[in-house]
Amino acid sequence: MLLALIIAFPLAGWLILGVVGGRLPRRVIGILASGTVALAFVASVAASRHPAVSAGGLTAPLFSWIAAGALTVPAGLLMDRLSSLMALVVTGVGFLIHVYSIGYMADDRSYARYFAYLNLFIASMLLLVLGSNLLVLFVGWELVGLCSYLLIGFWFDRERAAQAGRKAFVVNRIGDAGFLLGILLLATSTGTLELGRIGSLASQMAPGVLTAVTLLLFVGATGKSAQLPLYVWLPDAMEGPTPVSALIHAATMVTAGVYMIARLHPLFLAAPLTLSVVAGVGAATAFFAATVALVQWDLKRVLAYSTISQLGYMFVAMGVVAMPAGMFHLTTHAFFKALLFLAAGSVMHAMGGVIDMRQLGGLAGAMRWTAFGFVIGALALAGIPPFAGFFSKDLILEAAFTSAQHGGSWLVWVAGLATAFVTAVYVTRAAILTFLPPAAHHGHPHEAPPTMRWPMAALAVLSVGGGALGAQAVGAPLLHSLDRFFATAPATESAPAVLLTMIPVAIGALGMVMGVFLYRGRREVTLGAVGRFFERQWYVERVYDAAILAPARALAQFCADVIETRGIDGAVNGVAALVVRAGGTLRRAQTGFVRSYAAAILAGTIVVLGYWLLR
Amino acid sequence: MTVPIGAYLALGALLFVLGIAGVLLRRSALIVFMSIELMLNAVNLTFVAFARQLGRLEGQVAVFFVLVVAAVEVVVGLAIIIAIFRTRATVDLDDVDLLRG
Numbered sequence: 001m002l003l004a005l006i007i008a009f010p011l012a013g014w015l016i017l018g019v020v021g022g023r024l025p026r027r028v029i030g031i032l033a034s035g036t037v038a039l040a041f042v043a044s045v046a047a048s049r050h051p052a053v054s055a056g057g058l059t060a061p062l063f064s065w066i067a068a069g070a071l072t073v074p075a076g077l078l079m080d081r082l083s084s085l086m087a088l089v090v091t092g093v094g095f096l097i098h099v100y101s102i103g104y105m106a107d108d109r110s111y112a113r114y115f116a117y118l119n120l121f122i123a124s125m126l127l128l129v130l131g132s133n134l135l136v137l138f139v140g141w142e143l144v145g146l147c148s149y150l151l152i153g154f155w156f157d158r159e160r161a162a163q164a165g166r167k168a169f170v171v172n173r174i175g176d177a178g179f180l181l182g183i184l185l186l187a188t189s190t191g192t193l194e195l196g197r198i199g200s201l202a203s204q205m206a207p208g209v210l211t212a213v214t215l216l217l218f219v220g221a222t223g224k225s226a227q228l229p230l231y232v233w234l235p236d237a238m239e240g241p242t243p244v245s246a247l248i249h250a251a252t253m254v255t256a257g258v259y260m261i262a263r264l265h266p267l268f269l270a271a272p273l274t275l276s277v278v279a280g281v282g283a284a285t286a287f288f289a290a291t292v293a294l295v296q297w298d299l300k301r302v303l304a305y306s307t308i309s310q311l312g313y314m315f316v317a318m319g320v321v322a323m324p325a326g327m328f329h330l331t332t333h334a335f336f337k338a339l340l341f342l343a344a345g346s347v348m349h350a351m352g353g354v355i356d357m358r359q360l361g362g363l364a365g366a367m368r369w370t371a372f373g374f375v376i377g378a379l380a381l382a383g384i385p386p387f388a389g390f391f392s393k394d395l396i397l398e399a400a401f402t403s404a405q406h407g408g409s410w411l412v413w414v415a416g417l418a419t420a421f422v423t424a425v426y427v428t429r430a431a432i433l434t435f436l437p438p439a440a441h442h443g444h445p446h447e448a449p450p451t452m453r454w455p456m457a458a459l460a461v462l463s464v465g466g467g468a469l470g471a472q473a474v475g476a477p478l479l480h481s482l483d484r485f486f487a488t489a490p491a492t493e494s495a496p497a498v499l500l501t502m503i504p505v506a507i508g509a510l511g512m513v514m515g516v517f518l519y520r521g522r523r524e525v526t527l528g529a530v531g532r533f534f535e536r537q538w539y540v541e542r543v544y545d546a547a548i549l550a551p552a553r554a555l556a557q558f559c560a561d562v563i564e565t566r567g568i569d570g571a572v573n574g575v576a577a578l579v580v581r582a583g584g585t586l587r588r589a590q591t592g593f594v595r596s597y598a599a600a601i602l603a604g605t606i607v608v609l610g611y612w613l614l615r
Numbered sequence: 616m617t618v619p620i621g622a623y624l625a626l627g628a629l630l631f632v633l634g635i636a637g638v639l640l641r642r643s644a645l646i647v648f649m650s651i652e653l654m655l656n657a658v659n660l661t662f663v664a665f666a667r668q669l670g671r672l673e674g675q676v677a678v679f680f681v682l683v684v685a686a687v688e689v690v691v692g693l694a695i696i697i698a699i700f701r702t703r704a705t706v707d708l709d710d711v712d713l714l715r716g
Binding site: 586587588589590591592593594595598599602 | 639712
């Protein structure tokens with residue numbers, strides 16, 4: 001019951017705001033929307049304290065959904081250690097961002113529509129993380145995709161926003177097709193989609209089928225979590241309102257792919273090939289996106305590529321069988337990336353929508369809270385101790401090192417380290433270009449209103465203190481809890497070598513120093529030919545244009561010009577012309593003379609009689 | 616002496632062919648109509664001849680049907696001819712070619 005309530009609160013908020021939101025005063029809308037998420041958070045906390053959660057899972061069957069022959073799919077909810085963590089992150093960070101939105105969207109025309117979408121998103125995301133079988137999860141998966149589309153294109157009267165929404169939808173659809181195929185293959189080969197039973201099924205499946213299933217599921221993850229090669233939608237998704245970027249496209253929805261792999265880890269653990277693919281794709285994406293982030297001028301795009309890069313880290317963690325570390329990084333990343341986005345939103349709010357870093361600068365004086373928050377988020381992102389990102393990123397790199405020692409690829413670890421360096425450089429660059437003098441504008445920036453300041457402050461506290469969830473010094477409560485959940489996964493390194501910990505820290509610090517050196521005094525360093533290469537995203541989009549878009553356009557043109565006009569229209573017109581011509585020929589037989597008809601009858605009679613006689 | 620059946624049949628065939636020729640060759644609707652009657656009666660003659668030869672009644676019964684149908688047909692046919700004559704002032708079949716394609 002409690003589990004259903006968690007989802008019911010934001011869903012009710014969506015219904016109310018969607019139906020009568022336009023007639024409510026703005027203050028009521030904001031309180032209602034934030035209140036439902038706060039209630040969902042409280043319900044999540046209450047539910048996660050239930051003893052069944054740590055004992056294997058609190059379940060809440062809802063109704064029998066599909067009963068088709070051998071396959072029965074009941075709809076139900078499940079909360080165990082993993083989903084309780086996700087539910088808490090989604091509702092907790094979601095609540096803060098709802099509150100922030102009250103201030104950020106204060107002047108928007110479609111205030112009620114915005115909060116209705118946001119509440120629907122929270123409900124969908126909770127359905128995704130609390131679904132007790134893969135089909136329920138898939139429903140949530142599709143619904144969050146829909147909300148993402150709706151919110152990216154929230155300002156649909158802007159051409160670019162509408163296009164970005166469509167792009168996100170289409171690219172996600174490619175991934176979702178793979179995901180759905182994976183689910184169907186799983187259903188046909190095991191006969192069940194219940195998450196609770198999948199663990200015991202991995203051993204019964206043929207290795208080939210298992211590899212195919214996990215690879216297909218991973219295709220879905222690359223779409224939703226913006227990994228290579230399906231990352232292209234996330235940078236464009238920044239056209240949406242900034243709190244949306246913080247909530248959906250940084251903290252929660254894009255981590256759905258990571259969550260899904262963690263959720264199905266028994267399958268992935270039994271498919272070593274898939275695991276190495278996951279680790280490889282994650283490492284490649286992490287490094288690729290970090291380099292692109294280095295040369296972006298749009299602050300939000302820097303953060304978008306940074307998100308892609310950090311998601312790559314999480315996939316590396318999944319790939320090197322350090323699921324607890326991956327989920328830990330997911331949590332800390334939700335804190336500090338949401339903080340960075342909210343700070344960026346605060347900058348936009350103050351500067352009247354300007355987000356190009358070349359036109360910013362010198363904001364630290366006027367916007368102390370925002371600048372302070374951004375710096376804390378940046379330090380956490382760069383992995384400087386004792387900020388939250390340090391602990392989680394360090395664990396992942398350690399796990400990658402250990403995996404390489406045991407036959408994994410060293411490239412993953414090296415790429416992780418290189419990414420850590422580039423990350424520190426680009427986040428330093430962003431901070432310098434945005435907040436340090438000299439100012440490149442003549443506006444009068446103002447600090448954000450309290451509704452925007454306090455969520456940032458809360459996230460800043462979490463970005464500093466969130467590391468304690470996984471710090472060995474205080475017993476790493478989150479990691480221990482997750483270690484028991486991922487009982488099949490090898491326990492994380494309990495006594496990390498000090499040297500191994502020092503390397504990423506040193507690299508991060510070096511990156512920040514390098515960033516300060518390169519961009520001191522807000523110099524606009526372009527990095528020459530390499531910079532151009534990065535700026536054009538390693539020509540990935542151009543390759544897509546040439547390899548996919550151009551042939552697709554040519555095919556469409558061919559269908560329109562040849563198949564449609566000549567084939568289909570030709571067939572229709574040809575049949576009609578044939579009938580006309582045949583009629584024109586045959587009409588001459590109709591002379592209208594009675595006697596010729598009579599002669600024809602006679603001739604016919606003679607033929608028939610002759611046939612009967614001579615037969 | 617009795618007339619052999621072959622003579623009846625030959626006469627019937629002759630009358631039928633005459634009727635066909637009349638239908639196909641004459642233009643006047645009335646003559647065509649009379650030719651059709653001729654063909655019907657040629658068939659009647661054949662029926663009666665066979666009925667007599669075989670000593671059975673079915674042929675003669677069929678003749679009655681033909682006679683009744685012919686009488687009805689005359690009524691309808693003459694009515695049509697009169698209607699055509701009223702509208703077109705002719706009973707020449709070659710002038711009546713409304714159905715020409």
